[in-house]
Each structure stands twice: as C-alpha cells, then as structure tokens.
Amino acid sequence: MTQPTTGGGATSTNPGLSTNPGAVPTRRGTELILLAFAAGIVTLANVLVEANQTESVTADVLWYGLAYLGLFGVAHVAVRLLTPYADPLILPCVALLNGLGLVMIQRLDPSIQEHLRALGVDERFVPNDQGPKQVLWTAIALGLFVAVLVVIKDHRRLAKYGYTCGLAGLVLLALPGLLPASISEANGAKIWLRLGIFSIQPGEFAKILLMIFFASFLVAKRDLFMHAGKRVLGMDLPRARDMAPLFAAWGLSVGVLVLEKDLGTSLLFFGIVLVMLYIATERAVWLVIGLTFFMAGCVIAYNLFSHVQLRVDIWLDPFADFFGKGNQLALALFGMGTGGIFGTGLGAGRPELVAFANSDFILSSIAEEVGFVGFAAVLMVYLMLSMRGLRSALAVRDSFGKLLGGGLAFAIGFQVFVVAGGVTKLIPLTGLTAPFLALGGSSLVANYALVALLLRISDAARRPVTVPKPRPQQAPIAEASTILVERPR
Amino acid sequence: MNTPLRRVALSVMVMMVLLLANATYIQVIKADEYRKDPRNTRVVMEEYSRQRGKIIAAGQPLADAKETNDRLKYLRTYPQGPMYAHVTGFYSPQYGGRGLEWAENEVLNGSDDRLFVRRLSDLITGRDPRGGNVETTIDPKVQQAAYEAMTAKNFKGAVVALDPKTGAVLGMVSTPSYDPNRLSSHDPEVVQQAWKAYTAESGDKPILNRAVSESYPPGSTFKLVTAAAALQSGFDKNSQLTAAPSIQLPQSTKSLPNFANMRCGSGQTASLELALALSCNTAFAELAGKLGEDKLRAQAEKFGINGAEQEIPLSVVPSSLGDIPDQAALYQTGIGQRDVRMTPLQDAVVAATIANGGMRMQPHLVKSITSADLTELDTTKPKQVERAMNANAAATLRDMMIKSEQNTRGEGKIAGVQIASKTGTAEHGANPEQVNPHAWYVAFAPAEDPKVAVAVIVEDGGDRGLGATGGAVAAPIGRAVIRAALQGGG
DSSP states (O other), X not given: OOSOXXXXXXXXXXXXXXXXXXXXXXXXXXXXXXXXXXXXXXXXXXXXXXXXXXXXXXXXXXXXXXXXXXXXXXXXXXXXXXXXXXXTTHHHHHHHHHHHHHHHHHHHHHHHHHHXXXXXXXXXXXXXXXXXHHHXXXXXXXXXXXXXXXXXXXXXXXXXXXXXXXXXXXXXXXXXXXXXXXXXXETTEEOOEEETTEEEOHHHXXXXXXXXXXXXXXXXXXXXXXXXXXXXXXXXXXXXXXXXXXXXXXHHHHHHHHHHOOHHHHHHHXXXXXXXXXXXXXXXXXXXXXXXXXXXHHHHHHHHOHHHHHHHHHHHOTTTTTTTTTHHHHHHHHHHHHHTTTOSOTXXXXXXXXXXXXXXXXXXXXXXXXXXXXXXXXXXXXXXXXXXXXXXXXXXXXXXHHHHHHHHHHHHHHXXXXXXXXXXXXXXXXXXXXXXXXXXXXXXXXXXXXXXXXXXXXXXXXXXXXXXXXXOOOOXXXXXXXXXXXXXX | OHHHHHHHHHHHHHHHHHHHHHHHIIIIISHHHHHHOTTXXXXXXXXXXXXXXXXXXXXXXXXXXXXXXXXXXXXXXXTTGGGGHHHHOOEXXXXXXXXXXXXXXXXXXXXXXXXXXXXXXXXXXXXXXXXXXXXXXXXXHHHHHHHHHHHHTTOOEEEEEEOTTTOBEEEEEEESOOOHHHHSOSOHHHHHHHHHHXXXXXXXXXXXXXXXXXXXXXXXXXXXXXXXXXXXXXXXXXXXXXXXXXXXXXXXXXXXXXXXXXXXXXSSEEEHHHHHHHTOHHXXXXXXXXXXXXXXXXXXXXXXXXXXXXXXXXXXXXXXXXXXXXXHHHHHHHTTOTTOBBOHHHHHHHHHHHHTTTEEEOOBSEEEEEOTTOOEEEEOOOOEEXXXXXXXXXXXXXXXXXXXXXXXXXXXXXXXXXXXXXXXXXXXXXXXXXXXXXXXXXXXXXXXXXXXXXXXXXGGGTTSGGGOXXXXXXHHHHHHHHHHHHHOXX
C-alpha cells in the first residue's frame, strides 16, 4: 500500500505532463457512492440495535439514515467544490467511523443510565442525552471541517504561521495543567477547560497546531538536523545542540504527564514528534535516540508517579484487584470474551457494565457487540484512513505537505493503537479516546479539522498542475514529414 | 522523505497487526475462559433478561415473571408463596434453584429442544426469546387442604396425593415451608438473609422437600407390602398368624412387642385380615419370616422400593429395604423398621398401586409443556411401570385396608365415602423409646373406584409427643386431603 498504484501514482510522479485537467479523474463520484455505502451500514447497524432492544423496527431508522446521509452530503459537496481532487476514501472512512460511533453512543444512552441508577449513583451524575449531544457535536465538527477547507486554500500557507501555531498549541496544551483543578480536572486527568456547560479538551487542538509548527520548523531547519556529529556504534549521532528540539518535545511530554496526569497525550505527542523528525531527516538514528529518551522517561515516570504505577499494575494483571482498580479493564475483557468471534449482536450485549463504555472503552463495547470480526473491520477502516493519509503525503510535492500529512496520518494510526491496545490489554491504559468513534466533542471537532487538512493535502497531491499552456511546438523543417498535421490554432 | 514515509506506513500496519493478534487472543483463544468466569455477570444477566416461562396449576400461575425496571429485566414471583414452594422450588440469582424451577429449567428458560422451532422464529422475527410454560398436575384444592392441615398445628412432615389411575401428583406439601419470593428477589441482601435463615444448621430446613428428598422408616404402613407379598404367595386374608403380644426375635434375646403389648384380637391366632386391621407387629414379623427375604424384597421392588433414584421430574431419593443380614432383621423389616427407608412419595405409590388393582403407575408432576403462546408442545401420558400384584390380591388387600380404616380412630371421617387405609407409627433414632415416633397414614378413596391415594407423614409425633399414633395425628390430615380431592374441600 505504500507503493503508489498506477491510477493515482501516475499523476503524482509525473503531474507536469498533464495539460488537460479533465485527464485526472476527481473521483468524487466514488466518494459519493462510498458515503452512501457507509450510510447503508450505519442504517443497518441502527436497525440491528432497534431489533435487539425493542423487538421491532420503526421507520425512524430510515430517517436517521437519510439525515446522516444529508449531513455528510453537505461535507461531500464542500469537498467537491473546495478540494475536488482529494482522496475519495478519506471522507467515507471518517463518515463510517463517526456513524458507528453515533449508533453506539445512542444505543448505550439508556443502558448506561439504567446501569448507573441500578448502582445507586446519584441522579445528578447520571448523564442524559449523550447521543443527541454527540450528533450536535458532529454537526459542529462538520461545520469546522468545511471552514478549514474554505479558509485554508493552500496548505503551504500554513507553514508561514508555524511559530504562531506553535505558541498557540503550547498555550492550549499547558493551560489545563496550570489552571486550578476545579476548572481543569475530571476523572483524574487535568486536561479539561470547563466553561459553563461546555467542556473542551484543548489538548486535542494543541496536537494539530503543534504538528503544523513542527512541520514548518523541521522543513525550515531540516539541514541542521542532517549534520553528523560523532560516530558511535556505526551510527552518526547528531550534534548535541541539534537535539534541543527533541529535548524540548520530551520535556513537554513529561510536563504534560506531571501537570495533567495524562499518559495518553504525553505518549501520543512524543510519538508524533519522533516520527516527524524521522520523516524530515530520513535518519533512523533519531528513532534510536528518541526511543532511548522514551525508555528513560518511562522508567522515571514509573518510579516517580503513582498514577503511572497504577496503570502498569492494572495492565499486568487486571484480575488481581477485580473488584477495585482492575475492574474496568477486567469487565471490558469479559465483555470482549463474551462477544467472541461474531459478537452478541448490536444492542444485545452488556457493554454498559464497563465504566466509560461510550468514550474511553467504546472500542471494547464495539468488540463485545460485533465480535472479533466487527472489531477487526473497524481497525481496518482506521488503517485505511491512516494509509490514505500517508499515501497523500507520499504523493504531495512539497516537503511541508509531506511532513504535515505524514504526521497527521500517523497520528490517527498511532492514537488508535494506543487506545485499542489499552482496552485490549496489549499496553497499559492511557486515557486517550478512539478518533471519530468515542463520545467527546473536542476530540471529534479536532479530528475533523485534522481530516480537513489531510483532504487539503491529498487534493494538492492529485491536483494537476495548471501550467500555462505550452506553445505549440514547431517541428524543425528538416523533420517535417508528409503526414497530416493539425493546423495550429 | 518518501522512504521514511513508507516505513512509517509499514509501522502503522505492524501496529494494526499487533492489535488484531491481541484481539484474536482475547476474543477467540481466551473467550471461553472469560465467558465462563463466575465474575462475569453477563451470562447470568442474559438468562434473567429473558422472560422465563410460567409454572401453572389448573390455570393459575404458581411462578410468574414480572417485568421490572432494574437491569435483571424480569422478577420471578411466586403468587402462592410457601404453599407451593416445594412444587415450584425457587430460582435465585445467587443460589441456583430447586423444584420444578430447576428440574424444568431448560423449558422455562427457553433452551429446551422442544422449543427449538419457537426459538428459530424468535430469531427471525426479532422477538425476545421467551421460555416455555410448565403445567403441573397439581389440584389446587388438594394442595391447599394438605398445606392448611399440616400448617394448622405447625406439623413438620409431608403430604403426597396421587391419582392412582394415572400417577399424576395431585398435591405435594412439605412443611415447614419457605417463601421462594425472598430467594428470587433482585436485592442480593434480601436473598442472602433469606438463604441464611432457611439453611441454618439449627433450623427446620424448610428448603428440604420432605416429600421426595427425605426418606423415613415407614413403620406399619410397610405391612401393606408384607401383606401383598403374602397374598401373592398363597396366603389369603384368613391365613392364621400368631396373636402373641410379643415374640422373641430369632437368634436373639430381644423381643418384639405389639403396640401397647396387646394380644392380636381375642383368639389364639389372628387372621391376616385382623392382623392388618389391628396392625399386629408380631403377626407380620412372623409372616415376614415365613415369606423369606427374597419374596419380601421382590415384592418391595415391584412397588418401586428398589434403591434407585427416580425423577418426576423432581429427583426422588431412593427408597429401600436396606440390608437384611439375618432372620431377626427380616422380622423387623417386615414391620417397616430396621433399615427400611421410604419417601412419602413412595408410600403414596404403594397405596396408589393397590388402589389401581395392582398396576403401578409412574408418578409425575408435569402435565404438559406449552410454548410462551400456550401452544402445547408435549403432554405427559400416564405410564404403567409394572404390575406389582394381581387384581384379585389387590382387591383383597383393599378390603383389608377398609377394615383397617374402620379400626382407625382420629377425626375427619367422611360420611358416605369408603376409605381404605393403613396407619403407621414409626420409631426412629438411636433410642426409640425416648424419641417421639413419626406418624404415618396412607390411604385411598373411594375404595370401590379410587380417585385419590395419599400418604401423610408427621415427623416426631406432631402435637402428641411420645403418645402419637398414625391414626391420631396423621389420619385426620389424610382424610382432609381426600375430602378435598373428592368433594372440593369444605
């Protein structure tokens, strides 16, 4: 999949030759068909939920399906008008994940309420209408998505605002950590900004802004990092002073970990910086150095912070403290085991037994109800999304685009790995949420902005270069033959 | 920058493969272990979220499923409570089940093969799968009469009433009883407290179904079996037996007396008929000795006293004669002492078999099984098990039992109804003279065309203590049950 296939690759490797814009298919029709396909799957999921929960299927699901198609129809039209050459698979993948997430969140609403009430949780803490709220967030997110496409006509212009983005990102990232806990802390992590009824996680937006900064910074200073320093163990180590940015990123990650108790963002952020550094410099030595830093960070974090130790203990044996700290993960594993290969059926499982079944643990909820088969399918959709992003990065012509696109696409794949790995006990739990699926407005809005940027980059990758029309060539007289030549107009 | 990008893509793919491998491990390899882990409440909840079938007696529900708002969607209720507790049993989230709830669990929860078609259609139409119903053979009038008679004086014991012609269980009571509603509650604390109270070591063990899960020495009611063996082996009702008030057990210094050390009638000898009517121990001990172990044992086995468990579908503990090592033991066995143990159900079967002209019918508690929409899926047909005695012998024994009833005191005789019966006062324990005896009464009526056969046991003398007899304590209960069966109570 990393090799450009003939269809798209021809245009990217040799775009200058194409003089007729019509020669490059925009593939928007494919996108529309795939969107309709996604709408079909989401509607089917809705039908199954309804059949399993209320024993009857009403015509309402048809309207939900049409509303969904309408919502993404708008996005499709925006893409058609603003980024006509964008990759046709990215939006349908996102739409499918978002739709499945909505079905799941909607389906879990009554179950979670019932479960919490049965546990004797105070009515004030029983959430309501999370499904409709998430639909509203989807609409807002799609609004921002269109806005990003409208405002950013050319991704290369973002490079000029690199430092602005960096500063803004830094502020957003650090803000919750520095604000009093009453505003910023919930469920043990200080990553929130609670403004009245709205709660947002500024870190989600900081992630994108910092990626823009890093991309522009690395493209501008790329040569610096290519300088070789000492040679140790067959590797050219960079000069110590060139490692400053990596140190900074590492420091920032540790800061996030300490001040905000957010293992996930810390890990994600460090991973992205490392990969972008590697893409920019093409030197694996950065990975080695980065991983060394990472290990050191892990050891320090484990030894200093009780919340890190707790996560590791749970990971090693969630059943050791079944009725206490390991309960959430243990119940999620039970759920996935009960689901087995084909799942309990949508709406027929008991995912609500797991705390945060619709946000942090939505992947295990899905795995329980649609089984290994469905879970694998969801992972494949994520993989496809990430791959299409990376392919666009590969195909785009400018370094900044490559770096930013690569970072954004990797961010999606890496985040899925961290989240899914966490809920399936592959790695310790970190508290990130599955992009597009999980409950949470900030994450959804930020990820739609991310996808808008990816679409913009993929559009640039496939868009034929509009060079001025070449003048008709005059054949040298000597080579003039007697064949009939079209008269130059 | 393309090479690193390709490598990054490869790394993302590797991460996904790791996730898939791990998911395979959890959802395929470890799935069964996780599913069956007792701490995994999903399976239990699944069972509860299905609407369990009803247990029904004559159209009225004994066990029902009431919809609730909590997460176990249906609450099991027992509208008749303790009166039917040993028929229905209970079904509890923590403690499993008893009675029909347990024995017919697969029908009630809908997993029985006979409900397969129904399940298939549920799957296709998307209806919530529902369990099938179990219709019992219980006659509510009989059940109520038996329960009220036993509880009126706080008796410990059991009553079993059978239809002698079909083997259908018309009533089955064990007292003291318990409230199954408390054990099926969705409040774990209520259930735990009830369970503690009901199973306390020092208590009366109300959950124990004395009718089928406990066996007792049958005492003089066993003389019916001995008499049957005699009638089948050439004896008749006029055959003369000893009338001595007491005889010495063979090869032993111990003597075996009649009740209150009385002579058996006024003659030098007593007829078999008189010996049964007066329940003379000496005559029957001698008779057993004359018949020999083999004949006695063969006759007992024909009545079903064969040391085997059976299912009605509640499981019934074995009734047996026990070991008979010598002639002395044979003498004691002949009067239903020594190691003879019978369940009240088995004693009712003996009476019912005599009532049915010697043909033993298979006792059964389930009349039919219906699907949730009351379509009949299976009906229990009366099943002949074995001919225990020929019709003539059975008629003779019946007539002897009528005489016995005439010699039995106690209240509750029914005008115009001929009852055939036998009482028993069974000694038990290590020190029989000091322990209150069990009072027995087995009977059937009307004698000329039996509609009901009944066995009653009142443990430990009921309210009469050491002076208790089957006639005084158990007979009134048996007669009340017969009256309810024949006349509908009153």
